[in-house]
Amino acid sequence: MNVITVEGLSFKYRRAERHSLRDISFSVKKGELVGIIGPSGSGKSTLCLTLNGIIPNSIKGEFRGTVIIRDPRTGEEFNTRETPVPRLSTVVGLVLQNPESQLFNMTVEEEIAFGLENLGLERNEVLRRLRWALEVTGLKGLEREFPPNLSGGQQQRLAIAAVLAMEPAIIVLDEPTSQLDPVGRKEVLGLVSLLNREHGITVVLVEHHTDYILRYADRVLVMADGSIVMEGKPAEIAEEAEELRKLGVKLPPVLEISHELRKRQLLDRVVLTPEEFPSRIGHRAR
Ligand SMILES: Nc1ncnc2c1ncn2[C@@H]1O[C@H](COP(=O)(O)OP(=O)(O)OP(=O)(O)O)[C@@H](O)[C@H]1O
Helix, strand or coil: CEEEEEEEEEEEECCCCCCCEEEEEEEEECCCEEEEECCCCCCHHHHHHHHCCHHHHCCCEEEEEEEEEECCCCCCEEEHHHCCHHHHCCCEEEECCCHHHHCCCCCHHHHHHHHHHCCCCCHHHHHHHHHHHHHHCCCCCCCCCCHHHCCHHHHHHHHHHHHHCCCCCEEEEECCCCCCCHHHHHHHHHHHHHHHHHHCCEEEEECCCHHHHHHHCCEEEEEECCEEEEEECHHHHHCCHHHHHHHCCCCCHHHHHHHHHHHCCCCCCCCCCHHHHHHHHHHHHC
């Protein structure tokens, strides 16, 4: 079942000279983790903003095509152009790059409960969701903390907790680790994998740490100049190192090394994770 169906999507910001998205079509199936990579300015953030309706409902411009979101739990379909953003937020949650820009309450607890108050939920339901969001994101025990006092990784997990409390079926994350150190990055990406694998949440993840995308994504979309220029499984995308380099996508060391080893006929195929090296090299030598 497709939970996201994008067809012929083009978008130009008001006063911009060029289109930021050009005739984009793709779909995402329930339970998939789809990674989006591409050079700076290729339209990844703009695409994220179209998936929960911020574009074109709040950020206006020249919008063509359709974005249809289906709630897999009820089967209901929403055309983002015709659905208010708060309604879409209960199906598609959006997490942005910079956690600080999303946090404005005095405590962790208030931050998570904030969005729930507008849903008109009963007190018990608010508490149930609050406890669940704290538990899943590993923030239990920090309920009364002042969000700016948390580490970068904790702040981003809090931003994710606030989105999760809305119980979305789909989460879209736009470079959620770009402001984080390696420890924070690991915390956040570990949480994203957990939400996808254990909680069945469909994930669309923009991440410039391509190694993570190659390791965990079911499918990868590569964007350049407002278009999707490549789409495939991580192993297929990994074969296109030359093309990716030309587009300006930074390749992870594991890919650089494995392409080099294959050129020297020390590997039979490109590997996606460092752990695979010993078995593949051994395999060749035997
Ligand atoms: N609010 C805006 N008004 C006008 N043009 C914009 C606006 N936001 C982005 N753009 C332009 O749209 C294009 C795509 O930008 P976008 O931020 O979506 O790319 P990106 O791939 O997410 O880049 P990055 O990796 O640097 O975040 C760029 O040319 C950018 O300058």
